[in-house]
Amino acid sequence: MFSELKFPVPWGHVAAKAWGPSEGYPVLCLHGWLDNANTFDKLIPLLPRDCYYVAMDFSGHGLSSHRPAGSLYHFLDYVSDVRRVAAALQWRRFTLMGHSMGGCVAGMFCFLYPEMVDKLILLENLGFLLGPEDTEVWLKSKRMVIDRLLSLEAKQQTPKARSPEAALQRLLEANRHLTAEGGAILLQRGATETPAGLVYNRDMRVHMQSRESFTVEQCVKLLQKIQDRVLIIIAQDGLLVPHNLDSTNHFVKALWEAFESTLKQHIQLVEVPGSHFVHLNEPEVVSGIISNFLTAQNTRARL
Numbered sequence: 001m002f003s004e005l006k007f008p009v010p011w012g013h014v015a016a017k018a019w020g021p022s023e024g025y026p027v028l029c030l031h032g033w034l035d036n037a038n039t040f041d042k043l044i045p046l047l048p049r050d051c052y053y054v055a056m057d058f059s060g061h062g063l064s065s066h067r068p069a070g071s072l073y074h075f076l077d078y079v080s081d082v083r084r085v086a087a088a089l090q091w092r093r094f095t096l097m098g099h100s101m102g103g104c105v106a107g108m109f110c111f112l113y114p115e116m117v118d119k120l121i122l123l124e125n126l127g128f129l130l131g132p133e134d135t136e137v138w139l140k141s142k143r144m145v146i147d148r149l150l151s152l153e154a155k156q157q158t159p160k161a162r163s164p165e166a167a168l169q170r171l172l173e174a175n176r177h178l179t180a181e182g183g184a185i186l187l188q189r190g191a192t193e194t195p196a197g198l199v200y201n202r203d204m205r206v207h208m209q210s211r212e213s214f215t216v217e218q219c220v221k222l223l224q225k226i227q228d229r230v231l232i233i234i235a236q237d238g239l240l241v242p243h244n245l246d247s248t249n250h251f252v253k254a255l256w257e258a259f260e261s262t263l264k265q266h267i268q269l270v271e272v273p274g275s276h277f278v279h280l281n282e283p284e285v286v287s288g289i290i291s292n293f294l295t296a297q298n299t300r301a302r303l
Contacts, residue, residue, distance in 0.1 A: 002044075005054065007088040012065025014081055016056040019044050024052035026094035027294070028082065030102030031055065033209075034174075034202055036062030038189040039099055043279045046287035048294055056085050058105075060203030062189045072149055073209040078105045079112065086116065095294065097121040099279060100239075104128055108212065111222050121290060122232045124239060124276050128219050138213075148208040159204075161197035177238070177276035185280065220258045223267065230267040231293045233286055235274040268293065 005016040017037050025048075031039045037055035044053045057064040058078050067073060082105060086094065095118050098106030103125025110117040110127075120127070162170065164187075171183045171190075178186070191198040214222070223230070234240050272278060272285050279286050 007056075007085055009059075009065070009081075009084055011059075011068050014056055014059065014065070014085055015063035016054050016085065018055075019053045020049060020051050022052050024050050025294070026089070026091050027051050027053045028086065028091075028094055028096055029053055029055035030082065030096065030098035030106050031058065031061070032100030032102050034061070034206065035099075035186055036189045036201075038062070038185050039277075039280050040097075041185050041280075043283040043287060043290075046283055047291050051294060054085070054089065056081070057189070058102075060206045062201060066203040067205070070153070071205070072145065073203070073206050075104070075108070075209060075212045079108050082106075082109050083113070092116065093118050095119040095121065097123070097290070098125060099123040100125055100276065107222075111225070114225065117229070119229045119293065120231070121293065122230070123279050123286070124233070124235055126219070126232065126240065127223065127230075128214055142210070145208045145210050149205060152204055152208070157204075159199045161194055161199050163197050167191055167198040167200070175277070177281075179277075179281045182277055182280040216258065223258075231290070232267060232269045233278075233289060234269070234271050235276060235278045236271055237274060238276040238278070241271070 002017045002019045005018055007014045007016065015037070027047075029037070029040045029044070031037055036057050040053070040055045044055070047053070058081055060066050060073055064081075067077070078101075082096075093116055096106040096110060098104070098121070100123070103122040104127065106120060106122065107125070107127025110120050168180065168183050168187055171187060172178055172180065175183065187198070190202065191200050270289055272289070274282050274285050
């Protein structure tokens with residue numbers, strides 16, 4: 001069983017759901033881009049029951065409030081969401097578990113507030129947003145964020161309503177790694193029923209978020225700072241396995257080389273069968289790995 005939580009913020013609230021005893025070992029769970037807290041629905045019941053798991057919806061996702069009109073979604077805004085929730089829970093030290101974009105947010109939070117993070121679990125993520133290496137491409141991406149925001153505001157479109165079947169189909173078309181069951185679970189929290197049909201809850205502005213990026217050297221140095229507290233789980237048919245990467249994606253390839261050469265001894269990197277949503281589609285594949293990591297010397301976390 002889980003309970004629903006709401007944390008007040010200046011623009012509304014951040015929504016979350018919680019499992020386990022509130023006095024238990026604290027674990028904050030962060031979902032991926034365009035997803036929501038339900039991404040952990042099948043995994044968390046398989047994890048140690050003496051933990052207190054809080055899975056939050058980032059602003060503009062799930063049941064959380066959208067950011068104020070005229071605002072962009074900056075990457076650091078998601079990091080500040082995490083800091084606000086931790087403050088509301090009065091957690092001084094806890095474990096962070098993030099899937100996909102949630103792993104990027106978890107990684108950045110860990111680098112900014114290392115004293116607050118006991119352990120870091122990254123699902124299908126290396127802890128960083130993968131920024132373009134070419135300066136002109138980088139500039140173009142920043143310009144596009146602003147232009148798309150202004151275009152969206154000018155259109156003032158009413159969110160499209162879909163039948164439950166069409167809403168699920170659209171979600172699955174956009175997420176080839178999702179099963180129908182996984183998509184339905186995300187849709188339960190990711191859409192609201194209206195007289196005209198289901199309307200996605202997510203803020204359209206999250207499509208044009210402003211990202212933070214690092215050089216490979218910076219990534220390695222940052223990961224070395226948290227070297228004894230990191231578990232990274234990569235799916236064999238996911239987005240980050242080298243043989244699945246685009247030939248031009250030098251960033252991830254170089255980071256993989258860094259793992260093999262200098263970080264392998266310090267970070268637990270595990271490759272498992274499955275897709276990008278393995279934690280939702282086949283949670284039993286990763287639950288044992290995560291459980292062992294959580295229970296190993298976890299006494300340093302403090303509420």
